[in-house]
Amino acid sequence: MFLPNAHEEKDTAVLLQFIRENPLGLLITGVKSSQDFLQCTHVPCVLDFPEESGESAPNGRLRAHIAKQNPQVKGIVEALENKPNVLDLDDNVLVIFNGTHDHYVTPKYYTETKPDTGKVVPTWNYSAVQVYGKLSLYYDSKTPEAGAFLHKQIRDLSQHTEESIMGYMGGDKPKAWTVEEAPEKYVELLQRNIVGIEIRIEKIQGKFKMSQEMRVGDREGVAEGFAAMGGGDGEGAFEAGQGARFVARCQKAVEDTTHGE
CATH class of the missing domain: 4.10.860 (DNA Excision Repair, Uvrb; Chain A)
Structure with a gap:
């Protein structure tokens, strides 16, 4: 990410909160396999702050799930010769989170420079945070590790999106939907067709481009x-x-x- 000083946000707490508020990430991997080398998938993520992640992820972690039939998953599984219960990629992956809103900026808004010199051109204002980290793939939901990971991840994600994104907190507003409202067998069937994704954050960068320059x-x-x-x-x-x-x-x-x- 190109990070001019005027646009860079260096406060890690601000960047992590940005992810909490904008949990749909774009997961990007580069893996040598019979699939395309570069793969990307939009994935809603649960963010565990550093204090919630323990020693294994001192910078925090992301948790997500994607379809087992996704070519991105197929490429990762194919590239790893050994097939333990949890598959770990050696190289970093990249996850990009975009702000809820971005917009074109017309030169007409430059009310000081345009009438003065006319030296203005259009641009686009936006906010984004990108995360680099190590990915672990919980592939087989029948194993204890993957089963436990997916059981917790889908419930944590549902709670976060229902409460924090939708505002369903009860009281004057509706109660949050829970996974337990869906038939158990149906949830089990879906869980067999997804894989768990865990990303231990190694580097985080943020850019709020809002015409600061x-x-x-x-x-x-x-x-x-x-x-x-x-x-x-x-x-x-x-x-x-x-x-x-x-x-x-x-x-x-x-x-x-x-x-x-």
Whole structure:
């Protein structure tokens, strides 16, 4: 990831929280096999913070599951000659998490530089976090290790997405759906057709590209421009919630860089 100083986020706690809030990761592997060398799969992940991960993963870990028939899984299994209960890749894998919202930035928003010199071009603002780490594949759900891993992972993921993403906490809101509401035999059947993924985090990087490198008036113009998109043609893109958080990040970029000048 290209990380200009103005865009890089170095606070690990902020990056880990970003993953918690945006759990759909893009898992990328490069494995020599009869499958394509480069493979990627979108996977919702459970993040265990460092304090939850123990000595085996001092930087935290990701837990996920994907279909056993996925070519990415087939390539990993094929590449490893020995087939223990848990398959470990020697090389790092990469997981990319994108923010809930990103958007094109028109030069019209650069309200200081455009009328001054005209030296402005379009860009795209976004936020992303990428993780490098060691992958373990829990392949056979009939083994105790894989069975226990998958049993916990699918329940932890369901709880996180139901409660944190959907807000189903009970009270004035609906109760969260639980795995136990599905027929046991049905869950067992599905579990036999998935594999568990564990990634022990070795490096984490984050980029919040919110026009921080621009002049103060331009940054304000970008934040105001996005904020004004709450109605009319922009309503679909900047409805309450997702768009509001994106605008807040842009406004924070204005405040942070203004205070530093």
